[in-house]
Amino acid sequence: MATKSPLTNDHGQTGFHDCFDLLRNAPIGFFISTPEFSHSAITPRSSYLKVNPALAKMYGYSTPEELIGSITDIARQVYASADDRTKLSRILENQEEVANYECVLRRRDGSEFWASINARAVRDETGDIIQYHGFMTDITDRKRAEQELRQSEAKHRGQFETMSLAVIYYDGDGKVISANPAAERMFGASESQMIGTKQMIPHWKVLDEDGKRLSEAQLPTASALQTGQMVGPVVREIIHSENQLNYWLSITAVPIFFSGEKTPFQVYAIFEDITERKNKEIQQKYDIEELRETRKSLELRLQQAEKMNALSRISAGVAHEILNPLNIISLEMQIFKSMDSLPPGMQEEVDVCIKQIERIVAIADNLKQFSRTSRETLVLSDISSIINELLQMYATQMRIEEVEVSTQYDAQAPSIPVDVNKIDQVLINLLTNALAAMEGMEIKRLDICTRMVRSAGKDYLRIEVADTGTGIIKKDLLRVFDPFYTTKDQGKGTGMGLSISHGIVQQHGGKIWAENNRQGGATFFIDLPVNEADKEGQPPRLRDDLNPTCHVTTQQS
Structure with a gap:
């Protein structure tokens, strides 16, 4: 029906x-x-x-x-x-x-x-x-608008899919709703893995330029959603939470609004990989700092060379002027000592004078060191053996003062050409200073090691002497190798030990410098060249063509 x-x-x-x-x-x-x-x-x-x-x-x-x-x-x-x-x-x-x-x-x-x-x-x-x-x-108007919208969306989708920059879209709650292939490649995750996550970049930690990790509320996308304003470009470092890969990114976050609305319903972020550029900037910064330090070091070395040159000229003349009259005094003392009619009490006084004359001669010999007139032949020597012999000399003192000693030698280190007596003098200075620096310290530890290093195309044997003393304050660290400069109490040091040690190491073609270590004490470094015999088969000789210079670093623990 x-x-x-x-x-x-x-x-x-x-x-x-x-x-x-x-x-x-x-x-x-x-x-x-x-x-x-x-x-x-x-x-x-x-x-x-x-x-x-x-x-x-x-x-x-x-x-x-x-x-x-x-x-x-x-x-x-x-x-x-x-x-x-x-x-x-x-x-x-x-x-x-x-x-x-x-x-x-x-x-x-x-x-x-x-x-x-x-x-x-x-x-x-x-x-x-x-x-x-x-x-x-x-x-008709609506259908035309829909067609234009489809064409626009298709064009946008084409650009979105093919652009080289990574782009991620987020909804009003900050959740990922879309990511282009560039983003998938950059962050190592598919779009389906990203969609729905609330992290700005899933599986990655975001840090600012100072290395501080940022919370979700501090991310550019969150700021854009909250303020309704474009954020960026800002530079951020990202680190993968699992494999620790890191990139530097330039990030721009742009809010999207419905017509007439003031609150964004979406935001998209553009990520540009600037890792290579940022690494160059960092390297350039380091290079500039290194250049400044090198320039400062060269200025210090020049000043030190001028001081040492002046001291060399003065010390040679002073030693000569002291030794000439001292020879006459010494001769007279020997004559007095040989006299049979000399009273017993006077005999003892003469012995005291002779002993003090010998001390003056030793001091003059130290001054002559700066004139660099001696040309002793170097002998191939095992540095570890030299160190062990000196430690044996100090064994009793270290046991009494409860100093723990640790040695570690490079088994591959060859014998090197040195003047054993002079290297002994350098090491004795360092050991004596280390023991003095650890007086009254709760922990007393002396670490000595050797290892091979290469610098400027040459091989060196490095000796490190580290203590757990009071360390060296920055202003003194710059001057420890200056002649007559000492940080010890009056009467406990002349300020000549490290200056003479520096001159000896320089004459061997090496370098000596000091740094503060993590234990709070000081570490002295000595680099001695591993030289071969010259073409005539003669071992190398002490160098007197070098102005004493000082390589000092100011690294603080």
Whole structure:
């Protein structure tokens, strides 16, 4: 049994007819038309029975009457594709009504437009469709906007997928919603692994330029969402939480708003890998610092060389002037000592004088060291053996003072050419200073080691003597090798020991310097060259062509 439309009366006429005059001035196009389908056959043509002015205008006609008189075959004259009319008719046949059916229609002048059709089939008492009642709206502008949006999205997606910079989109809660292939490559994670995570960069720690780890609230994306303003570009270091790989990135976060809104609903971040550039900047910074330190060191060495040159000239003259009259005094003392008539008490006084003369001679010999007049032959020697012999000499003192001694020697170190007596003098100075520095300390430890190093294309044997004493304050660290400079109490040091040691090491073609160590004490370093015999088969000789210079570093523990 056929079902009547709610708009159908008992005479087969619909209420739509009755109210059509009320819809005449509506801005939406209303229509009543004949159908293509009936129970018995397909009607070859369909036409409009009633239309309002809005629909006539939509099709390009001046009046409803002009449209009704002109369109005698809706499927052929109105629809850009007759299949759309056929599809619409079949839906109405089977479902009675259709809502928001979108298709392309044709105007009077042949131009096309998009329309959205809402219609209902009206049947008679036999169940046959006799009319279509409905309305339509012109959606051309909307369809054009949708098309432009699709094209824009496709273009954006193409750029998003192919751009070399990493880009990640986040929603208003800071969760990842999209990531391009560049981001996948940069961060070693697929887009599906990133989506839904709330970290700015999943699996990576973000640090500022000072190395401080940033919380989620301090990240550029969080700031952009909170303030509604673009953040960046800012430089950040990222470190992978598992393999500890690190990169330097330039990050820019840009908020996205709905029209008229002040709160962003999304934010996207652009990541540029600047690791290579940043590493160059860091290296350049280090190079500048190293250049400054080198310049400072050279200035100090020049000042030290000038002092040592002046001292060399003075010490040679002083030693000569002292020894000449001292020889006469010594001779007179020997004559007095040989006299049989000399009273016993006087004999003891003469012995005291002779002993003090010997002391003066020793001091003069130390002064002569700065004149560099001696040219002793160097002997290939095992440095570890020299150190062990000296430690044996100090064994009793160290045991009494409860000093723990640790030695570690490089088993591959060769014998090197040295003046054993002079190297003994250097090491004795260092050991004596170390023991003095550890007086009164709770922990007393002396670490001595040797190892091979290479510098400026040459091999050196390095000797390190480290103590757990009071260390050397910065201002003294710069002057410890100055002649007559001492930090010891008056009467406990002359300030000559390290100066003479420095001169000896320099004459061997080596270097000596001091640093403070992590234990709070001082470490002295000596680099002695590993030389070969000269071409004539003669061992190398002490060098007197060098001005004593000092290499001092100011590293503090």
